[in-house]
Amino acid sequence: MNRKPRPTGDECRSSLTAVGDALYVIGGKWKLKVIIALSEGCTRFNEIQRAVEGISARVLSNELKELELNGFVKREVHTEIPVVVEYTLTDYCDTLGDVLEALAAWGHMHRDKIRQERHLQTAEA
């Protein structure tokens, strides 16, 4: 396991504010999942809704608006008939690389831990 010394004092408070800022923008239940769906190539509202399991149309609509406001998502309206609205990720999303990488590494590690614990429980039973 990857242990680091815990920071203290000012360093800690500044980081906490920054983590708070980050969570304010990309935290919550859906933001990163919507970004992931878009990164997989979904562009239409209904496609995105299908890809993000459990999200309602009202909530997805709000999340897309907030993501657009924060510069992650570009909304394009193609005015030919039928009118098509497409959502795509902006280059700014690439700045999330380290965050997603750290989350992915942690997710892998956590899954392995859960598996090991289950294995031990089965062995003990």
Next chain:
Amino acid sequence: MNRKPRPTGDECRSSLTAVGDALYVIGGKWKLKVIIALSEGCTRFNEIQRAVEGISARVLSNELKELELNGFVKREVHTEIPVVVEYTLTDYCDTLGDVLEALAAWGHMHRDKIRQERHLQTAEA
């Protein structure tokens, strides 16, 4: 800005599952905030509730239970009179170091970006 080539195919899908796993456990509106409050030294329920702005007692109680279930939080009941219940972080929380670091770095960067944009808007106005 920190840009990396986007991964594709299997690599991508495996990471997405792992990010999904991580978000399942530490995602949502409150989990990391509760962990941060505990890391700042809050141990009592009311202390934690004051530190995590806007959380209701019912939700905090649920979040603490889930965090305990996932091995992040230890709940200790001291049975002297008055009975005291204390919540503390386990060593397993230290594994979140990289995730919190990446979030903090991103939060700093995003705040600077927003500031620059505001500055530009003021200069243009």
